[in-house]
Amino acid sequence: MNQLLKRKSKGDMWFDIVNYVMLTIVMLLVLFPLYFVLIASLSDPNLIYSGEVWFFPKGFTLDGYGRIFSDSSIWIGYANSILYASLGTLIGVAVTVCAAYPLARKGLAGKSVIMWFLLISMFFSGGLIPTYLLIKDLHMLNTIWALVIPGAGGVFNVIIVRTFFQSTIPDEMWEAASIDGCSNTRFFWSIVLPLSKSVIAVMVLYHVVGFWNGFFDALIYLNDESKYPLQLVLRNILVQNQANSSMMIDVESYAAKMRVTELIKYGVIMVSSLPLLILYPFLQKYFVKGVMIGSIKG
16 A cells, blocks of 8 residues: 555645545535534524534533424324335335336337337426326325325436346346246346345435425425425424424513524424434445446446
8 A cells, every 4th residue: 555655646646635625625515514403403592693603512402302302293294204205215116126127128119219208208397287287186185195106206217227227137147047937027026126236225215315305295285284294394394483382382482482493493404314314324335336337328
């Protein structure tokens, strides 16, 4: 290692130094907002307003988290988001993989026509009102299906998975399996899926993040507050400044309510981000391999 370092020219060393500096700056720009939200959720809001909170929490308090975890709407939103993300991811990954596999095979008739149809739908959509009318005519308004069905099959994801199959599952493998009497279904289930764990993990991550962070579909299609996902509850607190009345017990003055509301906002952001922060390290090892192999060829 030391010999390799000695072989580097001054230009290479400066290039590495500049890269490290730039990557460090980008990392700080990404991580510091999340870190600030964390310390703000544990600090006195008055000290945050006065600009005294920068790197460490001041006026340490868990009052915001206490009020958040004692509120039923947060837990209902959490349960709904877990249900929507789990079911939506299961359906979305199944649709994506099942759509991508035949498109990766040479023997599919009309494959180019299907791909053109998918690409056109990727760039041109029907718009909000036609989509709403379609969901209404399908009697999916105010149901879970309005959230998990329309976004189940993304063309961009289908292209990534199709390219992964083309790159890693050669036709010779299918020919050898078919000579041994393997059916298409058995080949897909027993050979293709076990060899595609990395791209499936990437699709799981994409869908989970999309469903977990999504609130617009719920805002449009859901009327019953008991079906709201966590992000919509969070949106009501952040945008409309509507912290649930059960969180404001024992708070009388307007100034005290605003102080508690700000504390709750920071706490809810951390609570809603926690599942993804826990999930990502487990899928990160598949992320680079799955995305890079799936994006090498067009």
